Every structure is written in C-alpha cells, then in structure tokens.
Amino acid sequence: xxxxxxxxxxxxxxxxxxxxxxxxxxxxxxxxxxxxxxxxxxxxxxxxxxxxxxxxxxxxxxxxxxxxxxxxxxxxxxxxxxxxxxxxxxxxxxxxxxxxxxxxxxxxxxxxxxxxxxxxxxxxxxxxxxxxxxxxxxxxxxxxxxxxxxxxxxxxxxxxxxxxxxxxxxxxxxxxxxxxxxxxxxxxxxxxxxxxxxxxxxxxxxxxxxxxxxxxxxxxxxxxxxxxxxxxxxxxxxxxxxxxxxxxxxxxxxxxxxxxxxxxxxxxxxxxxxxxxxxxxxxxxxxxxxxxxxxxxxxxxxxxxxxxxxxxxxxxxxxxxxxxxxxxxxxxxxxxxxxxxxxxxxxxxxxxxxxxxxxxxxxxxxxxxxxxxxxxxxxxxxxxxxxxxxxxxxxxxxxxxxxxxxxxxxxxxxxxxxxxxxxxxxxxxxxxxxxxxxxxxxxxxxxxxxxxxxxxxxxxxxxxxxxxxxxx
Numbered sequence: 001x002x003x004x005x006x007x008x009x010x011x012x013x014x015x016x017x018x019x020x021x022x023x024x025x026x027x028x029x030x031x032x033x034x035x036x037x038x039x040x041x042x043x044x045x046x047x048x049x050x051x052x053x054x055x056x057x058x059x060x061x062x063x064x065x066x067x068x069x070x071x072x073x074x075x076x077x078x079x080x081x082x083x084x085x086x087x088x089x090x091x092x093x094x095x096x097x098x099x100x101x102x103x104x105x106x107x108x109x110x111x112x113x114x115x116x117x118x119x120x121x122x123x124x125x126x127x128x129x130x131x132x133x134x135x136x137x138x139x140x141x142x143x144x145x146x147x148x149x150x151x152x153x154x155x156x157x158x159x160x161x162x163x164x165x166x167x168x169x170x171x172x173x174x175x176x177x178x179x180x181x182x183x184x185x186x187x188x189x190x191x192x193x194x195x196x197x198x199x200x201x202x203x204x205x206x207x208x209x210x211x212x213x214x215x216x217x218x219x220x221x222x223x224x225x226x227x228x229x230x231x232x233x234x235x236x237x238x239x240x241x242x243x244x245x246x247x248x249x250x251x252x253x254x255x256x257x258x259x260x261x262x263x264x265x266x267x268x269x270x271x272x273x274x275x276x277x278x279x280x281x282x283x284x285x286x287x288x289x290x291x292x293x294x295x296x297x298x299x300x301x302x303x304x305x306x307x308x309x310x311x312x313x314x315x316x317x318x319x320x321x322x323x324x325x326x327x328x329x330x331x332x333x334x335x336x337x338x339x340x341x342x343x344x345x346x347x348x349x350x351x352x353x354x355x356x357x358x359x360x361x362x363x364x365x366x367x368x369x370x371x372x373x374x375x376x377x378x379x380x381x382x383x384x385x386x387x388x389x390x391x392x393x394x395x396x397x398x399x400x401x402x403x404x405x406x407x408x409x410x411x412x413x414x415x416x417x418x419x420x421x422x423x424x425x426x427x428x429x430x431x432x433x434x435x436x437x438x439x440x441x442x443x444x445x446x447x448x449x450x451x452x453x454x455x456x457x458x459x460x461x462x463x464x465x466x467x468x469x470x471x472x
Contacts, residue, residue, distance in 0.1 A: 008408035009153050022079050038415055041183050045071050048179055070463030076412045076445045080472035083441055089338030091437045094145050097316050099332035101141035105131045115331050116324045126314025134301050137210050141310035145431040151410035158342050164317040166274050169444040170430045171232035176466040192471040194441035200239035207270050209434030210306045216269030218242045223275050223291045233274050252295030257305040270306045277311055319368040319402050348399035356403040360387050363403045380406050424448045426456050441469035
C-alpha cells in the first residue's frame with residue numbers, strides 16, 4: 001500500500017455511477033421512498049433510542065454529560081463471500097494476539113527470538129509482572145476483542161487498531177439491528193440478512209468456557225452509572241441473565257470472590273469486567289481506587305475466579321505494539337497475515353520521528369494508549385496552530401505517539417440533511433475467544449456524519465449504522 005493518502009472506495013457505486021450488485025435490491029426499494037418518509041423513519045429511530053436510554057457519556061463536556069448516539073437508517077451491506085474472507089483474517093489476528101499475550105507472561109519466546117524487543121514488552125506501561133506464570137483457561141487472555149477495520153478497495157481491508165482491554169459498542173450493534181427490523185420489516189423479508197441477535201448467548205457461552213469450574217456464577221462488573229458505556233454494561237447483563245455489579249457488591253474471602261445477595265454471600269466464578277486494570281484491586285494497583293475489589297488479583301492468580309478480559313491485555317492493544325502484529329502471526333502461526341496493518345511510523349524511532357515531524361499536515365498522529373478519538377491529530381483537517389501545538393506535545397515524549405497516513409475510509413450511503421449521500425465508515429467486528437473463536441456476521445459500523453470527515457468515533461460526533469451480511 002502507498003504511504004500517501006488513499007483514494008476512497010465507494011461501497012455502493014462502482015466508478016461512482018453503477019450500483020454494485022450487493023446494493024441493487026436495496027436501492028430499488030429505497031428509490032420508491034420519498035425524502036419525507038426517510039425523515040420520518042429517522043425521527044422514529046431517534047425516539048426509539050431515547051426511549052430505550054441508549055446514550056453514552058462524553059467526558060470533559062460542561063453542557064450535559066449524556067449524548068444520544070446518532071443512528072443512520074441506511075444499512076451497510078456485505079456479501080456472504082466478502083464476510084467469510086474477512087472473518088478468516090480477523091480470527092487469524094486474534095489467535096496470534098492471544099498467543100502473544102500467553103507468551104509474554106510465560107516463556108517470552110518472541111523476545112528471545114528478537115522479533116520484538118524486551119523494552120517494547122516489559123517496558124510497556126500496560127505490562128503486568130503480576131501475571132507472569134499465571135495460567136488461564138484455554139490460554140486465552142482476550143476473550144472479547146474489537147478489531148477496527150477500514151476498507152480501501154473492493155477486496156482490501158486494513159486493521160486500524162486492536163481493542164483487547166474492554167472493547168465497547170456491541171450493544172449498539174444489537175440495538176441497531178432491532179431498530180432496523182422494527183422500522184423496515186419488509187426489508188428483512190426481501191433480504192436474507194444473517195442474524196446477530198444470538199451474540200449475547202455466544203458471549204455467555206464464552207464466559208462459561210473461561211471458568212475454572214462447570215456451571216459457573218457469572219457477573220458483569222461496571223464502574224457505575226457515570227461510565228460512558230454504562231448502558232452497554234446493563235444491557236449485556238440483562239441479555240445474558242446475569243447480575244450487574246459494582247466493586248462494592250463483591251468481596252474476597254480466602255482467595256475466593258463472593259457477591260452480596262439478599263440470601264447471603266454467593267461465590268462468583270467469572271467476572272466480565274468493564275473496569276480497567278489500574279482500578280481492579282487497590283491492594284495491587286491504584287490504592288485510591290474505589291471501583292475495584294481488595295484481594296481480587298490474588299483470587300484471580302489463584303485460579304478461583306476468571307476475569308474477562310484478562311489482566312495485562314493492554315500490552316497487546318497498545319498502538320506501538322500494533323506495529324508487530326503481522327510478525328506475531330508469522331511467528332506463532334507460521335502463516336502470512338490475511339489482513340494488513342496500516343503503515344505506521346513509531347515516533348520513538350529517530351528516522352520515523354524526523355519523517356513525521358516533516359509531514360504532520362498529511363498524517364494522523366495518535367497516542368499509543370489513546371482511545372475514543374481523543375488526543376489525536378488529523379493533519380489534513382487541522383490548522384497550522386493546532387499542528388504546531390501537537391508538534392510540541394510530540395517533542396516532549398516521542399515514544400508516546402505513532403503516526404499513520406491519512407486514510408480515506410470507504411464510503412457508504414448515509415441519510416443526512418441533504419438526503420442520501422456518501423459518508424466515511426469503519427467497522428468493528430466483535431470476536432469471542434473461548435475453546436474456539438467465533439463472531440456474529442457483521443459488527444458495529446461507525447460513520448462520520450459530517451461531509452468529508454474521517455473521524456467516526458461517537459465521542460467526536462460520529463454515528464452508527466446496521467451492518468448486514470447477506471447469505472450467499
């Protein structure tokens with residue numbers, strides 16, 4: 001792939017004129033609807049989301065902390081054959097990432113082989129020495145992974161980043177589908193769309209497989225109602241039929257975790273935690289944390305409770321580690337990567353730093369442990385003053401940043417104020433790893449609603465749309 005700006009790919013129109021086969025039937029249906037009808041349906045969707053309370057918190061905003069995530073009523077459509085090819089690459093990547101995590105907390109063969117430096121792994125702020133030698137069920141650390149993908153041509157997708165700590169957004173994938181089925185039932189009669197509604201059951205099965213015992217008691221652990229993804233925490237607990245708890249609802253006794261109930265303490269065997277490592281156990285990590293459970297890490301390392309995702313997975317979704325994932329695939333699996341990385345400059349490297357500083361107006365620069373679209377520079381849409389200010393940030397700590405070319409993400413038809421128009425999108429499939437690796441056909445498509453914008457993050461004003469995979 002050229003390191004320069006990539007021309008965008010229109011997923012609906014070939015050569016910006018002919019409608020691609022996969023969209024033919026949908027376009028025929030849509031062409032019979034008036035703009036007024038689409039506006040009414042879009043308003044109805046917004047009302048549904050408000051009624052359900054599908055919001056997320058925006059940190060740092062002074063005016064109102066809760067925001068409705070915009071939903072687009074035009075689906076993104078993949079063929080079954082497109083999806084199967086993509087699925088193979090996603091599963092391959094997640095297998096390698098879990099192999100890497102097991103290795104760096106055990107034999108560290110990849111370091112010994114010189115594929116990745118000792119400093120890159122052991123010096124990473126997210127590396128947890130407490131996990132050295134700890135054996136996890138199925139040797140899986142990231143039971144739930146969100147792999148962010150961008151499309152650049154008909155057959156080519158690139159991995160933008162790997163989310164392995166507490167990936168979010170799956171509740172929006174599920175509610176987007178529910179909303180589309182409610183608004184447009186006739187579309188699902190005329191299109192053979194593969195289902196996604198069984199995801200909660202797949203997640204429950206994966207959590208059970210991560211337990212050290214049969215018939216485990218499972219809970220979802222949330223930081224609380226002020227967390228940006230609290231709706232999702234409550235939604236998934238409800239869908240799986242398990243308890244939603246906070247740290248104060250749990251306690252540790254004799255290296256076992258218990259939950260307070262009206263009938264007395266009940267042992268907990270699996271915690272699907274949506275609390276970051278630093279806040280899990282005040283006896284080991286941040287002593288000022290009120291979100292965690294004292295003694296939790298000891299119970300975890302003793303094999304008396306499973307945490308999903310595992311402690312220490314942050315090393316593998318660090319954006320500086322991302323650079324090495326293709327090498328991990330070759331090292332652990334002996335395979336050629338099916339999905340490519342976006343070319344990446346590590347600013348800890350002298351030559352890469354020099355190149356990035358000279359080309360900031362054309363690049364995207366990210367913090368290595370950043371997320372949500374915060375703390376990043378999109379060179380082509382930034383002012384000279386913003387670029388200069390960001391340059392000074394880089395110079396203070398170059399190792400905290402990576403740079404990438406400005407990708408022109410593929411576009412999909414999207415309903416906006418002017419009608420249906422192309423907008424840039426990405427895709428986050430949700431990958432479940434237990435005794436095997438599985439994922440539903442689809443994922444969360446995020447869309448940049450402003451014309452020309454490449455930032456799809458909901459925290460930055462992006463929206464979401466339903467993702468269809470059509471049965472072959």
